[in-house]
Amino acid sequence: MTSLPSSSEVEQAASVSSRDGRRRSHPLLRYIGIRFGISILLLWGVTVVTFVLANLVPANPAAAALGDKAASDPKIVAAFNAQHGFDKPVVVQYFIYLGNLLHGDLGNSTQTHNPVSQDLAVAFPATIELALFAIIFSIIIGIGLGMLAALRHNRLSDQIIRVFSLIGISIPTFWLAVAFFFVFFYLLGWAPGTGRLSPADTPPPHVTGMYTVDALLAGQWATFGDALSHLVLPGAVLTLFTVGLLVRFTRSGVLDVLSQDYVKAARAKGLPARTVVFRYILRGSLLPILTIVGLAFGSLLSGTVLTEQVFNWGGIGQYAYKAATTLDLPAIMGVGLIVGVVYIGINFAIDVIYGFIDPRVRVQ
Amino acid sequence: MTGLSIRGLTLSIGDKRGATPILRGIDLEIPAGRVTGLAGESGSGKTMTGLAVCGLQPAGSQVGGVVELHSDRVQVPNLLSLRSSALNRVRGREVAMVFQDPTASLHPMISIGGQLTDHMRFHLGLSRRDARARAVDLLQRVHVPHAADALDRYPHQFSGGQLQRVAIASAIACDPGVLIADEPTTALDVTVQAGVLRLLRELCDDLELAVLLVTHDLGVMSAVADTIAVMHRGEIVEHGDRYQVITEPRSEYTRSLIESLPDTPPPGAAFVPDDADADQEGATDAR
């Protein structure tokens, strides 16, 4: 799960760059280049995996899409298969798929009959909006509490934070979503119902596809408030889910740093606690924390599937669920692809930031 | 007398059920201008002595006794009773420390200049520019080549011996009276050890530093220390002149330590204090 290059990899990259450094590019550029190449390879791997998963399965997509009655008629099935290219050899299908991909064509959903790319364009911003909302709060709360726990190691506040973070990662997301919905919507009536907007409201003009952002851009304050209030509950569920994880990883990351000699040395220099924490400990913890954020984003995407289902959010998670249960192959491949791209993209971004932060990579 | 005097220093680690004594009453004088060696096997408490003096003992340990500091600038009746802000004004300013492994004790992600200047700016109130100028002088003082360029470089760009010189420069940056060196050569290549030891000796003589040299290596001791204290199980079993401790140990434990050396001729005899080979190796190190 760690997206960070291991230290040996860094050393490798560093030694590689120092070897041909005189003739060739800046070590950082070289490092980013290598990381980019790996990301491209992974992306290609993702297309293979999604394709294989979607095609080498025993289930019969025609039966799933057409229903039992139609599926018993061979003519209809043959027409369906021909229409979606299911009658060609698998390898040929893959290359057709890859060729179409490069043109931005993900095929048509067998369920919604829309181009998958069009469906994803609607669903993707919805999930990103939710995920961003959750990740921002998770990072602030999770990393803050994690650092606090590490700095107060083995004291009461540490123990309390630890127990709560363990509880946080132990609550089933889908159950928490149901419980929140029941309490805050059904019992207390504080939160609005499911969906991204109240039925009476119309979506703001499409710019990013994220309703809160679009509403702000259009200056529609009422819509913004409505979208935000719909965001709060599923966002809180996802945040709670991710905070536990972040706290645990941050805590152990910072504990690692605390046991380093350079922290002891910084204290021996008589630097005030503030300086030791923010200059030495925080800087030393940046790399592990970066890794953790990548991890958290991954778990967040997993969490969205279950949360979106409960809150009828209409994002990637719900789309993936519908596609999977109806064996909508083009949609499944589309979801797999976009999720893979997001994942790889985030990891690449983290690798790049890592390169900028760590002088062992940056400086020759 | 300026320097540090430790009286009845005790330290124990443990919880309510049972504390394990680590130091059982250490008495030690560390006078200015002298290198006081503290020897002993692993677990004898010698490193803990150095850490406790600086208030760096592990969390959850109890410290007792008196550590008195006399310098030109301040008199502190007991370092151990200082509150953290007062302690911070003494640490790094009056009492500095050098650690075992410079690759671990210097922050890998902060430039050499940054690590050399932050405590100077805090303790001495120097501006960034003045602090950097002083840092260049310090690096030259400890014989780090290309001192001005070195400030913008990072620890991974230096060899271990040079890093230890940087760490020593950082330690003497605020002109302290006491320097505690905890196994300063153990993590270094044998070829550069002598150079670093020689530097320590030189600084001790030139700056009138009171140096506490903690090491398990009797060879190191006999090369640079003026007096040697031998620790065993949290107590000082012997303290005396270097030559006397090596050649005519009074305590049984010291005798057994020395007898356990494979070479029968007393190692002290094999060493000339400012020996010529140290010079050579110092040069190799500095390159």
Added chain:
Amino acid sequence: MSSETAVSDTLGTKTPAWKRRRRPLLPRAWRRPMAIVGVVIVLAWLVIAIFAPLIAPYNPLAQSFTPLQAPNAAHWFGTDVLGRDELSRVLYGSRISLPLSLVLVVCSMLIGSVLGAIAGYFGRVVDEVIMRIADLVFAFPTIILAMIVAASLGPSLLNAVIALLLVSWPNYARVTRSLVLGARQQEYVVAGRLMGAGVFRSLGRDVAPNVVAPIFVLATLDFGNAILLLSGLSFLGLGAVPPTPEWGAMVSDGVQNFSQWWLATFPGIAIFSVVVAFNFIGDALRDALDPRTAEAVSGVSI
């Protein structure tokens, strides 16, 4: 100079910290209150799972009561939409979740650690192939991948386990690989090979003992995760099929009948209690194994 090095040898080169700090594993871990709570809960659930027919008041499948009764004296957890006793279903649910999660964790641990050990020990091409496949699995969020696989295979508990197996082995492979890589360079492993130990003998006798404990902790921590994933898939309708009393599926039933809060609440608490218990145990075990936490981190009065 030779006398110097000799001295340092006789006085004992410093033992690495982790060697000095290692203490007996179990007593220390068991002493923590959180671990005790965890063990008690797990034992309670084990007892329930084994003796469910004796403990449960009714048949979990019998639709013999008034549907949708709120919790009352006869039905402590109420009844569901088909008039089945909710308490009995929750108790019987442990017979589904616990064994299946165990199978899932053990299988993915075996597959993952064997593949990881092979990758780490042999290196080169084998390593590359295995770890790149692991990377690919990591490129997808667990539940999305599992969902697609489970949906393709068709909804059934067995298929859900297979799907989760497919996505959970790489974690073990990665950890095992790095542990084996570390252990392989130890001199006693090299010495063993030089003395003529075969590859598998070396792996089993010299390398494995270093790897087993951390992997065991990972598995304990993963157990809770396995239960969460399995019930998550069932919640989505991709695992247990009716009328199986599976916790995730029961929460899903509760969503259909929203105002009957007891339908979702009790199975949810059941899942939570098992997961939190395993997480408590895993956390304590990891603490006991981790040298960093065994001895307090250098006094930080910040």
